[in-house]
Amino acid sequence: SLTTSVDIARERCLPWSLYERKHDVAQRNTFRLLAALPAALDSASQLRLHFQPRVDLHDHRCVGVEALLRWQHPMIGPVVPSDFIPMAEKTALINRITAWVIDNGIAQAARWQQQGLDFNLALNVSAADLDRPGFAGLLRRGLDRHKLDPRRLEIEFTESAMIRHPDHLAEQLATIAALGVHIxxxxxxxxxxxxxxxxxxxxxxxxxDQSFIRSLPDSRTDRTLVPAMIQLGHSLGQRVVAEGIESAEAYAQLRAWGCDEGQGYWIAKPMPAAALETWLETPWHEQHAAPVNLLAASLAAARV
Structure with missing residues (x-):
């Protein structure tokens, strides 16, 4: 449709977009998903959270988990967030999705806190979330309701969010940080x-971003950029986390550069809460220690 082509042109920052029939099909599928979202939010079984571990690269401890939304549609099957979140962000539904993720994520983190498990929970938030005046209050109420220590919660936002209303963003983040929540x-x-x-x-x-980490073994440019990013983060007093670690080589190299933490499929894939608790009982690094230590020794020798 004309509207679809205009929207695509706008998203791609182009003055035009060629109409293709597949755009209509994709648009119809997205609208069907949006129409099904309210029922999914009311259901006790369709939406769920999976958790991907984040580890300290030096002592291999699990220091945090990132909560990732999953949707098991009763007819379609698994639906990935990229198929419905971008469109939901243009509607009031995003507020309900955000509230669901915050409440269920904090509730699970509170259960882990009661079990004596020592790591924090990271929740992804969008620019639209940070634009909402009451967003910090939503977090505070969730923390109070489930009695979670605010220091066990971390809010993640992308660089692109800084482009929209930077002054309001700084004010919102300051309010969130004042709660004791990590940013x-x-x-x-x-x-x-x-x-x-x-x-x-x-x-x-x-x-x-994982796009820099995945190509480390083959990209001279990324092997130049990544240590510079690590140094920049440290100069700002921040811990640096590498996303998308998919090999022992990347793990060992990042550790040699002084990167603090990492996550990725080589460490662990996202998993349900029960599976994560089982994973925590099995020191994952013992299975990977030999190749990492060998590579670390090789890197150290190369610097001499």
Whole structure:
């Protein structure tokens, strides 16, 4: 349709977009998903959270988990967030989705807190969430309701969120940080950060985007950029997290560069809460220790 083509052109920052029939099909599928979302939010079984561990690269401890939304549609099957979140962000449904993720994520983190498990929970938030005046209050009420220590919660937002209403963003983040909640800048390196503004944000962590990490073994450019990003994060007093670690080589190299934490499929894939608890009982690094230590020794020898 004309509207679809205009929207695509706008999203791609182009003055035009060629009409293709597949655009209509994709649009219809998206609208069907949006129409089904209210029922999914009311259901006790369709939406769920999976959790991907984040580990300290030096002592291999699990220091946090990132909550990732999953939707098991009764007719379609698994639906990935990228198929419905972008469109939901243009509607009031995003507020309900955000509230669901916050409430269920904090509730699970509170259960882990009661079990004596010592790691924090990271929740992804959008620019639209941070634009909402009452967003910090939503977090506070969730923390109070489930009696979760605020220091066990981390809010992740992308660089692109800084482009929209930067003054309001700084005010919102300051309010969130005042609760005791940690702030992390996600997907670092993919946006257009104003470094003078970056240093004013109350962020305690910087997460390097996976696109730089996955290509480390083969990209000389990324092997130059990543240590520079690590140094930048440390100069701002932030812990640096590498996303998308998919090999022992990347793990060992990041550790040698002084990167603090990491996550990725080589460490563990996202999993349900019960599976995560089982994973925590089995020291994952013992299975990976030999190749990492061998590579670390090789890297150390190369520096001599």
């Amino acid at each position: 992390a800048i996600d997907d670092f390196g993919t946006g257009y950060s104003n470094f003078s503004y970056l240093k004013q944000l109350p962020a305690s962590s910087l997460k390097i």
